Amino acid sequence: MAATKPPAGLHFLIATGVEKPDPKLRKFIRSHVMLGKNRGKTRSMGKKGQKTKKGVPSSNSNTSLMNVLDAAEALARPSATATRVFTTTSQSVLPLTIPRKFGGDMAAMRFPDTATHSLSPVSFIAKKILFPLEPCVFFERKAETWIAPLTFDPAFLHTMLFTSQYYFDAIAAGKTSALTKVTLHHFLKALKLLRERMSRDDDQAALSDTTAAAIMALSGHALMTGDFDSAMNHIEGLHKIVGLRGGVATFRSNAKLLIEILRCDIGMVLHRGSRPVFFNHLTPHETFLPYPDLTELLNLRGSATMASQYSTIAFLDDVDGELSNAWNALSAFCSVINFAVDSGQYISLDTYLDTMASVMYRLLSMRFGSRSSGEAVRLGLLVFSSSVLLQWRLLGLSYVHLTSEFRGCLVRLASTRTSSQLLLWLLMVGAVSPLLIANMGCCDIYSWDKMQDLLNSFMWIGLVHDKAARTVFNSTIAYVETGEAS
Template sequence: MPSCGITGMHFVVSTGTEKPDPELRKLIRSHVMLGKNRGKILPTRKRKPKEPELTSSNSDPSPPNASDLDEDAEARHLASSTTSHSLPAVVPHILGSGMSTICFADALEPGTIEVVLRLSSIAKKLLFPLEPCMFFDRRAENWIAPLARDPAYLHAMIFTSQFYFDALLTGKSFSISRRAMPHFLTTLKLLRERMADDNDQAKLSDSTAAAIMGLVGHAHLTGDFKTARHHMEGLYKIVILRGGVTTFKTNAKLLVEILRCDIGLSLHTGSKPIFFNNRSRDPFVPYPYLTPLVQLTNPSIPNYHRYSFMFLDDIDDDLAQAWRVISDFCTVINFAVNSQLRISTETFLDTMTSVVYRLLDMHFEIGSRDEAIRLGLLAFLCGVFLQWKHLGMSYAHFTSMLRNCLIRMASECISSELMVWLLMVGAVSVLDESDDGWLKPLLRVNIGLCAIEGWSEMQRLLKDFMWIGLVYDTPGMRVFNSIIAGPSRA
């Protein structure tokens, strides 16, 4: 029976010919309709005002679903949940953002927290290329609530948010600004004190891991890779002491961020990843069981695309299995986009973790077809799973490996169709304008050999391997048009 990865997938199964009992039918219906019966938005009905009365905080309703909240709504809910009593009388409009009503974990200058809100409002689209078809659960609980109880996390979120707007967004300098520096130093001080303390619960908490992750990302973006790796090793120890990656079931997004930092560092520097680097202590995560999701798309159509049959039987078995899993994932994502559905963060996490770490661990002869396919898959996944290029960072070591491999590829080792896919994937994921001198002529020749005349034909070929239009159609069309507009292919 296939394994269910880090988080598992749960299904309601009914066997036999008899109808399910009423309770089971009710359970099935509620499971199927999750997230669908939101109902229409009705106008507010006027009610007679009730007499003011004191309400215990214990009677407050449970938090609403995080996906239905904007940032200010999340903040207002958190603020109300920390108040011991509330009056259901007329309440004046909040001045400023909802964050202004929260009692934070440390004293702050007025308006300081606004930078966290600003980044939070764009973070999903900025950091997740698949954001339109992903569902982020428990966002308020996992990312907003700790601002009110963990000072190290609070200052880490402030300095990383400020760093983004001061340095990354402007592109002027990767140094810490005067506004961000006090929060950076406070984060370091508080984390050092926490690690020297005997409070294991605080040391191993989600908010501690998130604060350290902010230090990793900052060191990575400023080019201090030694410090970034040092912090990442600390994160790894926290994960292992907690019992491994499976202990992050309630905060899958945090684990996603931790592992993306690890993968990004490995691709940029060429060093081995810190996670899943010891088979006995830290074995690979099983591949996710995507078959039920794939069958939702169109069970009558085989998922493995036309050109895949040309080489999957002739390449390394582990590499072929990784290809099949990614192909299934692409099918699910494309269906989700077209159907306006969303995948869970857990599906994203399980696929990324199980596939990318295995590909990083594989080794083939330089210039071989297997190595070209391995690097092509990693390049494809960089644009799907990782965020570093969107933040202005490259994958220097990996990009150099891909470039050298594609240039050295012997034409007799690979079909023109596969070569077009590899070159296009490289062009839209990790390569840049400095590669145009060798990339475009090579791509132009192979496009001609495939008799491709227009973007629709190119798109069809790419999809016959694997392709996610949401991520790659726009840059892919731009690359293709630049080829067509170039020197004649005759």
């Protein structure tokens, strides 16, 4: 490490071994942890209050049920002694901004008992629910972006209390009942505070990360409860906030918030068949995100990866270049994920975000003939990527429009001269059992091991797909055996 004084900002440290940092490095870490802790302090009523400074809208808040809750879990468990994060970004220092205080004295409030009661239990399950790839995704800046906003933004606090309480009352219990008295209180309080904020001439508050996070949570709730008009209004409001902030790029420092905003938008499209709000009318300020360059991450696996097995798409005659690019980008991501799972490593949220936004929005914009293999592959990639990158199905929302379109396309495709191997992969991706039997026979596949080999030869993530796919396979085999016995 150079002896010169490091530049001011937020530094990222990656530990690649199990040994403890040396004393100098530990001192450096402690000094940055304490930045701003003892600055501008005043005392009031025997308690410490914090004096914040004015600045640009904060990008250090976060979003969704998982964002607020999982930091509590992090505080209760020891940190990993050896962590290696796969990332496609090379920037090492980001400007550190201090968010402006919202709500006067509310910024110095203590967490109420209701917050502790409602938020703490969810912290242990939220990541697994909201992120299918949770075991191999590294969530940066937990306490800074998930717990801190609860202490200075009451609208954000009440929104998180509302969503967490609703999870226990309805989703976890498998109910679709109306809001309870407690949940309704937090819901109405959050709406009141947000409306008051939007009515004031305060762009910093109205365009802040915590405002966007609160609106995103309300949009997600409306989507899950079938209030699609409200969900769309919230998503359009988020689109305006993002535009006024300067576009998607301005949210890069809070990747988790941007992920959740875009997942709301995509979830609405897959469920209802509507057009996406983001990346719909492309402008110089809003263009598709570029596909992530995962070459360096793939190289970590050695030369075997370079001779990629994910080349089946090249054998399709009517698949254009854009669809091939989407296939290749998602294939590379799957390869990185599988390696991360096997090696116990992690991908960064940026890699997750870049893959989701670049692949899924391009797939949503493509159009092919309803009987073409290109359309089947496009829909199959949407089904596959939604199971990997979205969370709505785990929260009880079905992708009604996507499911209907995909199954209809597969039925039409079955009567064509499409490759039996490709059709079998598509059927397994969509869990379409009725057509599996004939295609398994054509491919001479009657064991799960052989089925796994075929699935992996296309595109597959065992961590996400194996359990459900094996259930479909076993039920199909059982049906065949029962039919033969009778």
